[in-house]
Amino acid sequence: MILLAVGLAGGWLVPGCTTYRDPVTGQEARYRFETLRAELDLPIRTVYTAAKRATSELDLRSTRAAQDGLAGEIRAVNAQLETVDIQVGALPGGRTELSIRVGVFGDRDKSIVLFESIMANLSAPEQLAAVPSLRWDEKPLESWR
Incomplete structure (x- = not known):
């Protein structure tokens, strides 16, 4: 009986992990610990630009936006005064x-709406044209170990 009570309490305290797949691009993202995460096969500048455009398209009020070659962050506020990171x-x-x-x-549904908007921007023709492509004789970098 005690194990059952501990198990139920633990289930409520520890959020589960759910996987979401974008219907247009097929890109997979995981929602865990109130955060939606995805690994994309695109350069950081391309993803940052698509995310910045998505916040503008969704009428989010940007309060901070910074990016370099290693990391980037966009902080915004929605109409309900929730922070969007x-x-x-x-x-x-x-x-x-x-x-x-x-x-x-965390709000799973709103995170997914934002993710879908970013993925739509990444699949736009002008974004795909901006992604550097390999020459026919080049090989992609193998994963680092």
């Missing part, structure tokens, strides 16, 4: 980690 980080091989958190306690 978008962070991008460079990964080896020209990849980028994207994380989205809406509100203090």
Whole structure:
């Protein structure tokens, strides 16, 4: 009986992990600990630009935006005065980690709406044209070990 009570209490205290797949691009993201995270096969500058455009398209009021070659952050506020935090980080091989958190306690649905908007911007023709491509004789970097 005690184990059952501890198990139930632990289930309420520890949030579960759910996986979401963007219907347009097929890109997978995981929602865990009130944050939506995805690893994208695109350079950090491209992902940051798409995220910045998504905040503008969704009429979020940007309060901070900064980016360099290693990391970037966009902080905004929505109409309900919830903070919207978008962070991008460079990964080896020209990849980028994207994380989205809406509100203090996280809002899965709003995070997914923002993720879908970012992915739509990344699949736009002008964004794809800006992504550097390999020459036919170049090989992509292998994953770092």
